[in-house]
Amino acid sequence: GGDRSIKRVKRVLTYGDRAKLCSHSVAKFLFTTMEDKQTNLALSADVTTGAELLRLADAVGPHICILKTHIDIISDFKPDLVHDLSHLAEKHGFLIFEDRKFADIGNTVKHQYSSGVYRISDWSHIINAHALPGPGIVQGLKEVGLVKDRACLLIAEMSSKGNLATGDYAKATLKMAEEHDDFVIGFITQSKLSNDPNWVHITPGVKLTRGKDSLGQQYLTPREVICDKECDIIIVGRGITEAEDSVVAAKAFQEAGYNAYLERMQKT
Amino acid sequence: GGDRSIKRVKRVLTYGDRAKLCSHSVAKFLFTTMEDKQTNLALSADVTTGAELLRLADAVGPHICILKTHIDIISDFKPDLVHDLSHLAEKHGFLIFEDRKFADIGNTVKHQYSSGVYRISDWSHIINAHALPGPGIVQGLKEVGLVKDRACLLIAEMSSKGNLATGDYAKATLKMAEEHDDFVIGFITQSKLSNDPNWVHITPGVKLTRGKDSLGQQYLTPREVICDKECDIIIVGRGITEAEDSVVAAKAFQEAGYNAYLERMQKT
Numbered sequence: 402g403g404d405r406s407i408k409r410v411k412r413v414l415t416y417g418d419r420a421k422l423c424s425h426s427v428a429k430f431l432f433t434t435m436e437d438k439q440t441n442l443a444l445s446a447d448v449t450t451g452a453e454l455l456r457l458a459d460a461v462g463p464h465i466c467i468l469k470t471h472i473d474i475i476s477d478f479k480p481d482l483v484h485d486l487s488h489l490a491e492k493h494g495f496l497i498f499e500d501r502k503f504a505d506i507g508n509t510v511k512h513q514y515s516s517g518v519y520r521i522s523d524w525s526h527i528i529n530a531h532a533l534p535g536p537g538i539v540q541g542l543k544e545v546g547l548v549k550d551r552a553c554l555l556i557a558e559m560s561s562k563g564n565l566a567t568g569d570y571a572k573a574t575l576k577m578a579e580e581h582d583d584f585v586i587g588f589i590t591q592s593k594l595s596n597d598p599n600w601v602h603i604t605p606g607v608k609l610t611r612g613k614d615s616l617g618q619q620y621l622t623p624r625e626v627i628c629d630k631e632c633d634i635i636i637v638g639r640g641i642t643e644a645e646d647s648v649v650a651a652k653a654f655q656e657a658g659y660n661a662y663l664e665r666m667q668k669t
Numbered sequence: 670g671g672d673r674s675i676k677r678v679k680r681v682l683t684y685g686d687r688a689k690l691c692s693h694s695v696a697k698f699l700f701t702t703m704e705d706k707q708t709n710l711a712l713s714a715d716v717t718t719g720a721e722l723l724r725l726a727d728a729v730g731p732h733i734c735i736l737k738t739h740i741d742i743i744s745d746f747k748p749d750l751v752h753d754l755s756h757l758a759e760k761h762g763f764l765i766f767e768d769r770k771f772a773d774i775g776n777t778v779k780h781q782y783s784s785g786v787y788r789i790s791d792w793s794h795i796i797n798a799h800a801l802p803g804p805g806i807v808q809g810l811k812e813v814g815l816v817k818d819r820a821c822l823l824i825a826e827m828s829s830k831g832n833l834a835t836g837d838y839a840k841a842t843l844k845m846a847e848e849h850d851d852f853v854i855g856f857i858t859q860s861k862l863s864n865d866p867n868w869v870h871i872t873p874g875v876k877l878t879r880g881k882d883s884l885g886q887q888y889l890t891p892r893e894v895i896c897d898k899e900c901d902i903i904i905v906g907r908g909i910t911e912a913e914d915s916v917v918a919a920k921a922f923q924e925a926g927y928n929a930y931l932e933r934m935q936k937t
Contacts (some may be wrong), residue, residue: 474780504772506829507884512742535831537885561774563803616775617805
């Protein structure tokens with residue numbers, strides 16, 4: 402039976418294997434970090450002051466591979482903030498992902514990405530965009546981000562109830578990504594879109610138990626995301642930020658996410 | 670033949686007629702302004718400094734019903750700017766429409782709309798949102814905007830090449846609007862979605878001649894938008910902002926748009 406069982410082995414690549422395969426430096430750094438820090442946890446740091454954001458980033462930094470920001474909900478934003486945040490990213494070894502969800506035509510997103518008060522392209526390693534406006538949005542963002550060695554995620558599927566990213570939407574998003582794989586490194590999605598190990602699959606809407614909020618958000622567990630849906634990174638927001646102790650909560654999610662990954666590694 | 674021709678008359682409502690029918694105060698003000706100022710022109714003021722924005726708004730203000738902003742591309746934004754802009758809106762009688770294209774889950778857009786540096790809900794009469802995330806996005810925005818008597822447009826169709834707002838997307842958007850008609854007053858769209866005279870149909874991507882830009886934007890003419898597609902308002906950006914004389918260009922678009930409206934009124 403030896404031969405037969407060998408034939409059936411379909412080895413699942415580790416994060417470390419995939420770091421070696423990746424061509425984009427941001428994806429390479431990300432997979433390396435995930436392997437080294439033993440974490441597939443992204444923190445959605447939805448706080449509303451600069452001090453809270455820095456405190457959270459410094460406290461939870463050791464447990465995450467990505468810090469996801471909504472810079473436009475910080476009421477006291479000053480350029481110093483992203484400067485300090487970048488230092489924390491270096492100190493703890495995580496990437497900054499501004500969850501801007503760009504959603505306009507190419508000529509507009511170019512300006513939104515590079516200029517204005519936030520100058521997102523100056524400090525955010527990763528940004529995301531809706532595929533909805535068509536390939537021009539990726540072209541526009543790429544004109545800004547490529548020379549700065551930035552990376553983009555396309556939103557292929559959403560976690561909110563009644564969303565319209567259905568039918569062939571994810572397939573069209575994947576195609577758009579494939580045509581811009583020098584800039585797009587993966588997807589915001591609810592399930593794996595492709596077996597190509599270059600793509601990073603990142604899933605928002607994660608809590609330790611299933612459920613929903615009052616505005617249509619629907620939650621999955623780390624095990625569902627990593628084992629069942631075969632995605633790579635869990636994004637956790639209120640499960641950590643609204644916990645009594647955010648570090649304890651982050652550790653719990655780190656462990657749940659990484660154990661789910663190790664379990665998936667056992668599957669052959 | 671008299672009876673027969675009377676039977677065939679399907680009177681097109683004037684902007685003034687529709688102002689009377691509307692229940693939302695922002696839509697009522699908008700249609701009244703369009704009738705009084707004889708304009709169906711919205712200016713997309715895509716400039717990158719506060720001074721340019723104010724200069725443009727003051728110069729072109731007499732010729733427009735809506736000033737559309739991308740506040741997040743203004744590099745020297747300060748709260749004074751929206752204060753001054755609001756004064757110009759009162760002086761010239763136009764509405765401010767921050768083209769934020771909200772595109773996240775309800776809980777996030779609530780914060781993006783009300784807080785952060787821009788506090789959009791404090792000064793923007795109209796905002797827009799993608800229908801993509803599902804009804805939660807409208808609920809979230811409404812929790813902020815309704816008490817301030819603000820209005821929302823849903824993006825039903827896009828003007829950019831290869832966009833994914835196809836198939837039943839516009840139909841689903843219309844349904845979402847109908848369920849929130851105390852807050853949603855109409856659509857960003859390329860063609861009329863509904864004969865209900867309450868809905869305002871607003872069309873971006875307008876120039877005096879057809880064409881496209883290098884990032885997939887596709888242009889229609891005022892006559893195509895108002896007469897053929899039966900929309901109500903034309904949004905013009907670079908056709909005015911990049912013209913040698915922005916006032917001359919605005920007047921040309923005002924005239925082209927309003928003449929197209931008068932022509933449509935003749936159709937029975």
